[in-house]
Amino acid sequence: MRLYLLALKPTDSVTEGFLPAAARLGLAVTLLTDRPEAHRQAVPHAEVLECDVRDFRAVISRIATHHAPDAVFTNSDHLQTQAALAADYFGLPGKPWQAALRAKDKAQMRRHLAATGADTVRSAELGPAQDPAVLARASGVPYPCVVKPREGVASEDVVLADGPEELVAHCAETRARRPGEALVVEEYLSGQLFTLETLGDGRVRHVLGGFRTELSPPPHFIEERMTFVRAYPEAVTEQVLAQLDALGVGFGACHTEFVVGADGRARLIEVNYRAIGDQCDLLLAELLDVPLFAHVLRTHLGEPLPADLGARADGAARLEYPCADRAGTLTAAPEATDLAVDGVRLAYRPLRALGERHALHRTNRDFLGVVRATGTDQTAVDRAVDDFLGAHRWEITP
CATH class of the missing domain: 3.30.1490.20 (ATP-grasp fold, A domain)
Structure with missing residues (x-):
């Protein structure tokens, strides 16, 4: 069976998550991208074809002149509508292109939620x-x-x-x-920021949990810390799912950001119709002990999800993103690290190489690395992360 995977720049979600999962499923993968050399360097053994993936017509033509497709998939925010249109053209399972467009276009999302009575911002x-x-x-x-x-x-x-x-x-x-x-x-929607991670096949939808998100001080909104939330109050989850239903979102993976105000009202910030990124998806698969990436791909192959994913329910986790506070060259930072301490598994992965010079973006492009920690006790997880951060330094030289 052949999977066409649409991508822009290489991401950890694709190179460490979806491509290995496709290999385990025995899929032949053709990666379509407008940045072929970057992907050939990241995944040397993959079949990579150049394509203007932002244009659904170019995607359809490229697939039609290559091997017959069994699935068309992307985990890119920017390419969901194109992948949905291509899948629909070839009669394959996929997201409704209208829902993909509503999720991507933030103005249209607000208009649609208001028109359906789901929420008015x-x-x-x-x-x-x-x-x-x-x-x-x-x-x-x-x-x-x-x-x-x-x-x-x-x-x-x-x-x-x-x-x-x-x-x-x-x-x-x-x-x-x-x-x-x-x-x-x-x-501005005030309240604590959270995420909800869902996975559906158009028939059933699983709630995988979410993350409590800590942001940088205003006026910017940089996500600096993510703490796993196993389950929200039922009323909160129902409110978020009702708004996703209004948008037509229910197939494949979805990463939804929302705030909960003092009145308990859940309001959407944005809907990212894909798996969560910045290595949260890698952590989630490990924490829940489920083949998350394979499940996502199976939905696009038309396979139903199991009624019970068999996910672990005793997990605790946190991610921390050391972040540049100025433009300049990274002159000190720890190397990639894997640790096991007090029942906690901790992994650190650098996101910027020593000697690289960058401008200050005030977004997640300022991340210098990511600390991922999982265990069964949140206090132990937090202590492991805090100890790691305290024992290392990241220096930017102007």
């Missing part, structure tokens, strides 16, 4: 040629508000504005970095 869309000063005066969005790219990802260029002048300034700064892109301005 005051928001406005700013087209590439529109004057943000007009929006600042007449949008009806209260302050503070959040400015974000309409089709952005990973808190990239997401920033808090306390008033009209900040709103206009942030729009100008974002447009300078992302010319031609539409922006969304929406009311």
Whole structure:
């Protein structure tokens, strides 16, 4: 059976998760990408074909002129609609392209949730040629508000504005970095930030748990720490799932970010119609002791998920992301490490090499590395992570 996997840049989710899972399933994999050399270096033995994967027509043509497909899949935020359209064209299982589009387009997500009565967040869309000063005066969005790219990802260029002048300034700064892109301005939703990780086959949907997310101080929203949450109060989970149902999201993996306010109301921040990234998916598979990546691929092959995944229910986990606080060259950092201490398995993986020079992005592109720790006792997990962070240093030389 042949799997076509659409990708942009190489990611840990693909190289360490989905490709090994495909090999264990005995699948022949063809990787379609607009960055073929990067993938050939990351996975030298994979079949990699160059393709304008952002264009669904190019994807369909590339597949049609190669081997017959049994599944079309992507774990990229940017390519879900293209993969869904290609799968539908070839009559293969996949996500509804309309749901993929609603999840990716943050303005459309807000409009659809409001139209279905699922939730209403005051928001406005700013087209590439529109004057943000007009929006600042007449949008009806209260302050503070959040400015974000309409089709952005990973808190990239997401920033808090306390008033009209900040709103206009942030729009100008974002447009300078992302010319031609539409922006969304929406009311700031206060509350603790969480994620919900789900996996469905269109018939059943499993809730895998989620993460409590700790963010950097405003005005930016950098995810600095993730702590596993085995289960939320039933009312919270039901609210999130009802909003996903309204969006038509229920097939394959989905990573949903939401806040819970003081009144217990759960409100969506964004829906990433894919498996969670930044190595959280690798940790989740280990923590739950399930073949998570294989299950995701099986849904795209048309196989039903088991009624019970057999996931472990006694796990505790935390991820920590040492983060650059300035532009410059990384001159000190620990090497990749694996430890076992007091019943905790800890892994550290560098995300930036010594000697590399980078600008300051104020997003997860500033991550220097990731610490993953799993066990059965949260106190022991936290202690192991804190001890590791305290014993090592990361230095940036301007």
